[in-house]
Amino acid sequence: MFEMCKEILEKVSFDKSLFRKELYKSIRWIKKDELLALRVWCVATFGHVYQDVISEAFDSLPMS
Template identity: 50%
Template sequence: MLEYVKMILEKVSFDLVVFEKELRKSIHSYLPSADEIESLRQWCYNKFDSSEHLRIMKVCFSA
């Protein structure tokens, strides 16, 4: 499931509203373990480095 989530986030990353929606949905619905969420967090911070993406990730992963 983690690879599927990564694929979706890459595809919607151009639209920040959809990116945030999908990231939140992934964290709360698709990824059951803390290890998977941590893996996703690390991947996101490595993959998306624009200030807008960073703001969204900070909020989503802190909730």
């Protein structure tokens, strides 16, 4: 699932609203133990463009 999420995010990275939508979907679908890896990958790959979207999405996660 992690690899599929990465592929989808790469494909929609040309549009901020699509990227936001797919990032939220990815966060819901991915296993909890892969969330940190997804966040690190997102920041490394798209942080220069979508840092605000990435922070918003991951900071909205409930603490558990």
